[in-house]
Amino acid sequence: MSKKTALVISAHSADFVWRCGGAIALHEERGYDVTVVCLSYGERGESAKLWKQAGMTLEKVKAERRKEAENAAKALGVTDIQFFDLGDYPLALGAEAKERMVDVIRKVQPAFMMSHSKWDPYNTDHMYTTQFALECRMIAQAWGHNPGEKVLGAPQLYLFEPHQTEQMEWKPDVFLDITPVWEKKWAAIQCMEGQEHLWHYYENVAQNRGNHFRRNSGGQAGGRDCRYAEGFQSIFPRTVDEL
Amino acid sequence: MSKKTALVISAHSADFVWRCGGAIALHEERGYDVTVVCLSYGERGESAKLWKQAGMTLEKVKAERRKEAENAAKALGVTDIQFFDLGDYPLALGAEAKERMVDVIRKVQPAFMMSHSKWDPYNTDHMYTTQFALECRMIAQAWGHNPGEKVLGAPQLYLFEPHQTEQMEWKPDVFLDITPVWEKKWAAIQCMEGQEHLWHYYENVAQNRGNHFRRNSGGQAGGRDCRYAEGFQSIFPRTVDEL
Amino acid sequence: MSKKTALVISAHSADFVWRCGGAIALHEERGYDVTVVCLSYGERGESAKLWKQAGMTLEKVKAERRKEAENAAKALGVTDIQFFDLGDYPLALGAEAKERMVDVIRKVQPAFMMSHSKWDPYNTDHMYTTQFALECRMIAQAWGHNPGEKVLGAPQLYLFEPHQTEQMEWKPDVFLDITPVWEKKWAAIQCMEGQEHLWHYYENVAQNRGNHFRRNSGGQAGGRDCRYAEGFQSIFPRTVDEL
């Protein structure tokens, strides 16, 4: 059987680190090839610290953000990271971007995909990325799109954890134990030098999701001693042979 | 390791057949011991055909309904079926019934539980059963309830498929392939002689859920050729080591 | 064919006036026999004006409220008004009350029923009345409940307009033109002497629902010139031969 793969679609170049860095590192360790696509560098909207420096330019910010993301990807063991450079705040998600994304999806043939929450009033880039992911998944499934290519199956789309979950109408239905790879995620987080104010925030998140994992795996009556976890919301139903 | 177990809480004595007969038979084949608790016989509210017969009495209806349920349970390979005889339309779900149910839960120590949808404007017995199941699960987890007994862990509560799903605000997040045990479910269905008008209905449901299984496992690009399936809605998040 | 009938279940004795007085008067004019059941007089919770008077007693309040409700019922042409006197704030909706209500439902055999909104954080009597209405409807449909009686069919349950609709998660899906009977509703409203502060409020509601009727029947391009309307939310789907 062929290699297992996964695909993460990240609106800005740091999102994949905070939101699913553990899942990436864990699945890489389990033999998956994980591809990360950063639609933008978050160069305008998520680089306040850089812009406060004198003489900053858009190109400098993008270069710096790219370097940080590449370092984080390396720390997580990402197989392939791609930068679509579509601009941010707002993202430009037109026909050409869709074609390009569909090509990646078709090539990767992911067992599962990841993207943002369905609603985000703070950051419309996030929610439009999810619409974009759904639309591209649909196109990749079309037998008449670039006939002859391998058509996409039905990979799950997991929505990774947004900031301020309750405001985003995001509800996790699966918790993943990332304790074995926490050190990798922590290292990746520390690559995001421009957003140091978020490091501890996401450490807290990981610890508290670990608590949720313990509670949902049995609590004080047999729960797993998970220390760090990540939560995800599934868009599609699962198909199983045992509950 | 000890035997795997499951617990089905059925408001009326036929519900477990239509709604999760396949899951029962399949997990029995996989080595689970499945316990079914029928809170009532559905003697008043779901036995119209019997009541249309001359000289019918409540006891006769209950006896007939019990016989049908026992036959269906046998067809499915149910390990244990219990009848709480709490009355129906409406169910009487008081303190004593809770104690009794908690005892069963503690004894079974189910890997997962099953019950009805959260909302059912046609049949309040159904939705009160789900509240009852949640409350009893909570009590069974309390270390101070009958101290010394084995405390319950954190079993999933699956809500099985109601009639008219959309009116019940029920949304399946997992489909189970019951093709290998369809003949058993079909045999069990045919034990419900008083509700013959529903046999074909639930055959259609099983076939169409099979279609949904095929679609969600890959569709025309690699989907499983599932012929019959059942859908379930999970109340609690899952805890996993791989997505 | 037999006479058409309808049944209104009103938590407190004034609710049927404000919320569906127009529907009652209109259907009476159309030949329906409308029965109104007031579960309580609203004697404790909705009679502030009376309680501010010196020497007031519970019995005096109840007598006064009953008189007002009877006058309003007469103004609307109500066929039958019954007072269950179950107490209010909170209502006592036990087994006996259910039996009594089921008897009324079976006797009336309503083409449609009316009750309160599903959610009301200001007034739990209202939302428990709706649960009660659904449960009694279910019991009345049970062939084994008082076998031999005529079993209930499947009447629609309309939720009439609550105060502060948006807080009650109430959404009307049908508007009824009550222009022809507005004078009757206005007369009935004026019977509620203890709640004069609400008269103009519900006049405004009726006018603005008239605007909604006009808009939804065609607006400036052919809408009906409705002056007064009432809105209702349906619990169950309709069954039709033409859309």
Place this chain on the structure above:
Amino acid sequence: MSKKTALVISAHSADFVWRCGGAIALHEERGYDVTVVCLSYGERGESAKLWKQAGMTLEKVKAERRKEAENAAKALGVTDIQFFDLGDYPLALGAEAKERMVDVIRKVQPAFMMSHSKWDPYNTDHMYTTQFALECRMIAQAWGHNPGEKVLGAPQLYLFEPHQTEQMEWKPDVFLDITPVWEKKWAAIQCMEGQEHLWHYYENVAQNRGNHFRRNSGGQAGGRDCRYAEGFQSIFPRTVDEL
């Protein structure tokens, strides 16, 4: 009075058959002129069987799909079927398409319109079609759009049944008895030669919706013996003179 009309907006050329073929045939028999607009042929995304044939081209697929749709329309007695040929997966719903659709709406002056569900994570074409339908309905109501033309009133927009209803957040509020025209719908379904795997699926749907019709029209206590039905979700409230 002028002829009654209806308008169906179908994202891909087969949608109108599965989802509202019965409603079309029934209303044609009742004297309505029903117009169907197929925004695309579903040539890329819903023609897997054709694309698996050797030497297939986009034009051939479109021609084949058009032929099937025309045959189905004929079987249903459709008055007028139009193909906008906007491309599929994804649909291109730009300003020009809107103008064209508004022209059709204005010309047809439908008593009611039909379209897809509001949400569809499997198929964004479907949900964007509904947004498109709402937007075009709004434009058609504008007195300043092509002044002098007959302005649109306030037709209901019915959302017809999607695949996997629960995943689409679709809830039917009206069931239409299509028993009298089932043979026509079944004939139309069989015109869709490229999607034979769906024939039996939608036969099951029609039968089970018939069960829902029976249940909601009275069940065992007087329900109509409907054999086949279709369900619809209304976007707008109704305006009536009797409940």
Place this chain on the structure above:
Amino acid sequence: MSKKTALVISAHSADFVWRCGGAIALHEERGYDVTVVCLSYGERGESAKLWKQAGMTLEKVKAERRKEAENAAKALGVTDIQFFDLGDYPLALGAEAKERMVDVIRKVQPAFMMSHSKWDPYNTDHMYTTQFALECRMIAQAWGHNPGEKVLGAPQLYLFEPHQTEQMEWKPDVFLDITPVWEKKWAAIQCMEGQEHLWHYYENVAQNRGNHFRRNSGGQAGGRDCRYAEGFQSIFPRTVDEL
């Protein structure tokens, strides 16, 4: 400390009057500078009365609508009113419009913003305006957008009251007492000569919202004697030092 400011984004030129005229007048009296941006004149879709006159042209309608809006703004004491003239039914909310709006937001630096409801099936202009407002707010917060300009903080976005609130899924969480400025709002309303059919409607709304204010500030046990109020739904959580 600098002057307090607020920004209202109105899809069509009359929306700000009906929906938040009281809030504007009140805050102006309290020392705020309120800026109103009308994205369009509502020239095509909300000027039926004008279009029914002979010889009407788009330019005449726009001029008339502008005059009415300016008069209303004057009556309310609006500090600045701007007309983006983007066309209506549908609005054209492209990249250029966003740039222009972001410039206004940055310049005004509002303490709070106002816009339409999130959902409006009757009028897609309304809901797209809210998406537009959220997107522009996000861009205005980006440090890399026009570096050097003052970056936007985190103003609340209030959704003002739509027509037919329940159909728009709008739920007010704050009521503002506009009794002190009602005369100004009433004067502004009367400036909208082309929509006289709505004057009384919004008077009723203001009175009934006054009732809601009274009820929520204590009712008969200490509630404020508010006569007129407006309701708003907040998108973002508040940050406070006392509850």
Place this chain on the structure above:
Amino acid sequence: MSKKTALVISAHSADFVWRCGGAIALHEERGYDVTVVCLSYGERGESAKLWKQAGMTLEKVKAERRKEAENAAKALGVTDIQFFDLGDYPLALGAEAKERMVDVIRKVQPAFMMSHSKWDPYNTDHMYTTQFALECRMIAQAWGHNPGEKVLGAPQLYLFEPHQTEQMEWKPDVFLDITPVWEKKWAAIQCMEGQEHLWHYYENVAQNRGNHFRRNSGGQAGGRDCRYAEGFQSIFPRTVDEL
């Protein structure tokens, strides 16, 4: 003017500490008298650590839990703490308990009340407590309940933060800066010796809510440097004179 007061209704004796200890301490510092009612000690369901000790009895657990709660209350500066001792898992919330609670509410005349989330599938005690709080609030507002007593106005009911917020359908709409009293809350938390596994969890929560406070008060463009916060969901709309 009289003293400001607040009332916290805590299902189990530790809930008020984790969920609103900061709000209590802060409002006490601001001059409020805060009353805490613990409906139970959480003696059966939230005292696993104690029950694991040899020779434990229900009375010992209750005594220990009471001592912890009293110590925590002292640390927070609570004015009055009352223990209703209604039993837990499940709570017994009958007519007598309601009477008692209404008496407290009437006596305290709170400016605001606090309780649990509306939904909690893990812990039905929590959600029934919220129903109980709403019902008692309603009774306390009834002029006919114990006539002559001071009738309750319309205090806000804040739902404090549950465990696993997203599973509880809880969405905070207000964040309170508790930085000035964090040391008090931390001291109170450490009084809960039996639940040490939760100390760090709620420290993380407080820090991350501090991040949300910063973000919603302006973020990097002027946000308050809040270090610790608590979030609350309001049931009722606010009434204000300025937005």
